[in-house]
Amino acid sequence: MTKDTAPQLHLDNQLCFPVYTLSRLITQAYQPLLKALGLTYPQYLVMLVLWEADEKGELPVQVRFITEKLLLDTGTVTPLLKRMEEAGLLQRRRSSVDERVVEIYLSEQGRSLRSQAETVPFELLCRTGVDPKRGIAMRDEMLAMIRVLQQS
Amino acid sequence: MTKDTAPQLHLDNQLCFPVYTLSRLITQAYQPLLKALGLTYPQYLVMLVLWEADEKGELPVQVRFITEKLLLDTGTVTPLLKRMEEAGLLQRRRSSVDERVVEIYLSEQGRSLRSQAETVPFELLCRTGVDPKRGIAMRDEMLAMIRVLQQS
């Protein structure tokens, strides 16, 4: 009489666990590169949003713009932006048109960081040993899952 | 004269961001199911490890066993196990053979939670709308990337 088993509860059979682990390991792989720029990984994501908005002439952006791009809520983003303001990467200013809104401006320091960041994605690609084609296929599958999960 | 662009820094071209987001959204999808069991997502992962060890008659396990399975360090796992002990899910006891080692035992409450958890993976599969075959393919690709990242 052996114990009954529940293979669907075995760690190796989970889909969630590799996603969770891969996310952590990727963040760890970025860490030394981002440390040289004085950024954490979530701060790097905010900078990606701001640099891209800058290219398109969309600055300043609202806090809401960032929360929607990154799918994070204000409870995460507000303190994140405060720390980044203290670090001199950006400015936060209440809109005079609508006092509810806080507008985010890129500082010169924040803007100039972009040129240093330009090599980061390629270096990461090398470290992870991802074949670019399969990486794109994986990315698209994940984006599809994200769309499904966002509805609930 | 337009601003120069750096497409490799655009959010939509990142591989890391979908992994990061998918991981968060999956955790959020688990949350209502796990809340009914009184577990957080990392606590659920610890329980998966313990239930599986229990099946194999490997209990008690060392803290190290859990950190290695989950690829987390003691700075994360020790307080996690303490909270789980307070919640009555497990016991922590110093080994008398080797006083450095802390042995983790499953409590009866923790063991009996397994039957309630057995339906969780299937429910998640439904919510994420994953085709099982493609899910397995994705999982294996992620595990391959994890192996590469673990070496550095």
Add this chain to the structure above:
DNA sequence: GGTGGATATATTGTGCACAATATAGTTGTT
């Protein structure tokens, strides 16, 4: 049998995530 190095776990401090709630401002309706 003492001591240097290795091992196992714990602690401290910082920065996310996120649920829940609060605050303040705006808009639409009557």
Add this chain to the structure above:
DNA sequence: AACAACTATATTGTGCACAATATATCCACC
């Protein structure tokens, strides 16, 4: 004009993650 409903951001509290460091124990070798 008053006020209810809505919107944008902020705050509070809890629980991870993780780097860095500390503590305690064990083991090998002399």
